[in-house]
Amino acid sequence: MRFEYCPFCGGKTVGRETGDEGLVPWCDNCTRPLFDMFPTCVLCVAVSDEGRVALIKQNGVTDHYVGVAGYIKPGENAEEAAAREVGEELGLEVTGVRYMRSYWYDKRCMMMLGYTVFVKQGGLKPSCEVDEAKWFDMDDAPAALRNTSLIQQLAELVVKAYKSGEL
Ligand SMILES: [Zn+2]
Structure with missing residues (x-):
């Protein structure tokens, strides 16, 4: 702007x-x-204590899953926004967040801050903004996301970091 x-x-x-x-x-x-x-948003990959990944479908988009994302509100920091968005949209208890990296989203002129959000494995209780929420085995999560999308890039980074013990 x-x-x-x-x-x-x-x-x-x-x-x-x-x-x-x-x-x-x-x-x-x-x-x-x-x-x-430009707006600054958080982009989240929710990972449970059992090593599973929760993804959502939103806005009537049916072919691919996406990660939880949302705007940072004035007065909160990015970590609080990531924890809040995942808690609200998935209805899960958030136990921690870890910053991964940032992405410039050219199509919408936005800064996306990528996070791993740690949650307790449990029943998904998606908010009314979410059409569907689903658990994936970690290895299957990147393939459920649109090829080369920012969320797929972030999910691949999270899976790699998780498997190497960095998370
Ligand atoms: Zn003025």
Whole structure:
């Protein structure tokens, strides 16, 4: 998101040379630069204490499973967002989170922070936002996800780390 208008006062921005950043939108009223912005989301692979992976189907998309994902709310950190989203969408008890890596999601201009979210194995109680939730054996999880998608890349990373004992 590039600011033509200041989101604080509504005034039109002007371009201003700002340090190493080059021309940055600037608000004369608020005397502040308005750097380009994008939403930051968490992307999660839920792994149980029995080494199984919970994936979901959402928004009527039926051919592939996806991971739990969601926006970080103002005031919470990314780890809290990952734990909250998995807890809400799968109805499972979250026992820990581990940051894996980040992905730039070009299609939607978003920053995705990838997490392993550790959960207690149990009955899935998906939220109303979720069409279906299912447990997978760890080895089968990446194949249930769309080829080369960010969530498949993250799931492959999680499986590798889990099997090598890094998780
Ligand atoms: Zn302003």
